[in-house]
Amino acid sequence: MRTRTRLLAPLLLSTACATAPAPTPTQGEAMAVTATRVSPPERPFGTLREQAQRQQAWLNERMEKALPQLMRQYGIEMWVVPMREYNEDPVFTALSAPTTYAARRRTIYVFHDRGPEKGVERLALGGGSQGGVFTPRRAQRQVDGGGVSREAELWGPEQWLVLKQVLEERNPKVIGINVSRTFAFADGLTHGEYEGMAEALGPDWVKRFKPSGGLPVDLIAWRGPDEVRFYEDLTKLVWNIIEQAFSNNVITPGVTRTSDVEWWMRQRLADLGLDTWFHPSVDLQRQGVTEAQLGEDPVIQRGDVLHCDYGITALRLNTDTQHMGYVLREGETDVPEGIKAALKVSNRLQDIVFEELRPGRTGNEVLRVSRERMKAEGIDGTIYSHPIGLHGHGAGAMVGLWDRQEGVPGNGDHKVMPNMWYSIELQATSPVSEWNGQRVRSAQEEDITIDAEGKVHWAWKRQTAFHVVR
Structure with a gap:
């Protein structure tokens, strides 16, 4: 380590002073210079x-x-x-x-x-x-x-x-x-x-x-109070990274591809000394263009509706979050009202599942009652929520699968319990007037905690407004 420090120090000095070569520093001088040039590591959760x-x-x-x-x-x-x-x-x-x-x-x-x-x-x-x-x-x-x-x-x-x-x-x-x-x-x-x-x-x-x-x-599913406190901080970090990813700091309309954003999100975790339990995904919807026409790795353009699926692993615990974004067109200062309305519909479906997720109920019961309310309110949606914690798709009662909306035999018959966590994962599809009635899928996922008394809480908060790329 000492040898490495002595070799690095002259390089740092020569970069700072590009005139005459610097004299060979002492060990103490080398350590001091290195300390001033190297940023301290980011440790969001301590050593x-x-x-x-x-x-x-x-x-x-x-x-x-x-x-x-x-x-x-x-x-x-x-x-x-x-x-x-x-x-x-x-x-x-x-x-x-x-x-x-x-x-x-x-x-x-x-x-x-x-x-x-x-x-x-x-x-x-x-x-x-x-x-x-x-x-x-x-x-x-x-x-x-x-x-x-x-x-x-x-x-x-x-x-x-x-x-x-x-x-x-x-x-x-x-x-x-x-x-x-x-x-x-x-x-x-x-x-x-x-x-x-x-x-x-x-x-x-x-x-x-x-x-x-x-x-x-x-x-495996059981979580204690301090784990809940930590999970709020972990969820805040998830939001922070998504907010950066869906901004002009990362996206240049007409240049940046969806895969560029995915790898930025993945790299950001590595830079923080953290990991994930799945590779991030970023996809988009565009007016007048089908998914097949977009291709596998499209360039992000103005007017696109963005979507990401992202998870962080830290202290053996996992998050699972899906958020929506929008890229402003030239001359736009805000997200079009019809697209905002699509997000409000998926927010309403979140409300329903949030209210029906009660300890003592089976996952299939939560799914059935939530879907009955969803249909009564005229929402075209799908519910596929799951426990989370020590595993991303965690242990406990499953509340639907995207292709099993009638219920999940076995896993869905298990009961929700206090002191466990869920990812409320779902989607609602709505016609957008500004897109000539084209249907936009608003897929959201937000983590919640259930306390010892059975009360449900958002791990931090849930998305109610689009992330905006200007």
């Missing part, structure tokens, strides 16, 4: 260490508050979650510390509900304690044939024998395992792991296995 401390607090809260309640709700006395390195169960990120990126060799998490007074015991058979969340338990292995034993890293068949010891000591009547034909989030137990566990434990224990049902789904 990585600060982020990890916050995430660890979220994990502790999830284990202490959500886990016991959900295990009792689903009738799971003991929950066993085995997985192998790089083939982790979907629930892994809801159970692991921010400094853990993968399971260790084979990791078996065991949760034993000992009742309201003693609480849920948490064991890790393999892997670490995840910041004190689990009590690690190791296998005993003979060393050098001398009769001396010590704890060994769990890996092979002996790991299942440690699990068998845990079961024999606690004698649970019901053992929950993550197998499901309905929920991907509850189907993390691989076939190979099941076979190895069943063979080692024997038929008497296998008889006590029970699908864990909604337990992993709802544990």
Whole structure:
């Protein structure tokens, strides 16, 4: 590092003073010059260490508050979650510390509900304690044939024998395992792991296995109050980037292509040290031109209606946002009223879903009632909202799919719960008088949070006016 600093400093000096060559600076001078020339990194959510401390607090809260309640709700006395390195169960990120990126060799998490007074015991058979969340338990292995034993890293068949010891000591009547034909989030137990566990434990224990049902789904979906506070800041950043993307800072009408805007949005995240869970998309609608005529990567022109779909990943949490923009024509000072009206219609559909998204209802019930109200108000729209959080298309009750407006069997039959988040995603299509009645699709997506009392809140706010490129 010192060598690199000394090499960089003369370059910086020669750039600043293009006359005589600068003398070789001392180490202290080089560091001072570098500090004045290099901008500090942008860290919208603090250092990585600060982020990890916050995430660890979220994990502790999830284990202490959500886990016991959900295990009792689903009738799971003991929950066993085995997985192998790089083939982790979907629930892994809801159970692991921010400094853990993968399971260790084979990791078996065991949760034993000992009742309201003693609480849920948490064991890790393999892997670490995840910041004190689990009590690690190791296998005993003979060393050098001398009769001396010590704890060994769990890996092979002996790991299942440690699990068998845990079961024999606690004698649970019901053992929950993550197998499901309905929920991907509850189907993390691989076939190979099941076979190895069943063979080692024997038929008497296998008889006590029970699908864990909604337990992993709802544990992944559960969010605490500080996560909500963070999510508001994350959503503000989403808005900030979209506002820049749909402005003259990024778009030059007649020059900029939709892909240019997409890559700018993607690069902006990389520059901030953040990531996304999908590549951004930008598309447009134009008066008198069909989608096919526009082609795959059109140049943005004046008079175009813009649309983007954008998500940010930070501290393992995800956003999902769709906004609308407009490029002013020469002589225009505002968005045409007919196009504004199209946005108002999709805003109204947002209102309806927002009002109907209530804990205790299934996703299919929310969809059915919302669509009935939509049709009664004469809105031509589609509703395809989804949970969000540790995954972009998150765990929980699905409220429609764009091609399944009659409801989604299985996933849509799950119930909305307090302390979870949704992306209200939908579209409304309206005729625009300024475009000779041509129909304009206003597709919007905005994230919401549901608090412990079941009240719905916008994560920050929702779009009610177009982003404008002048």
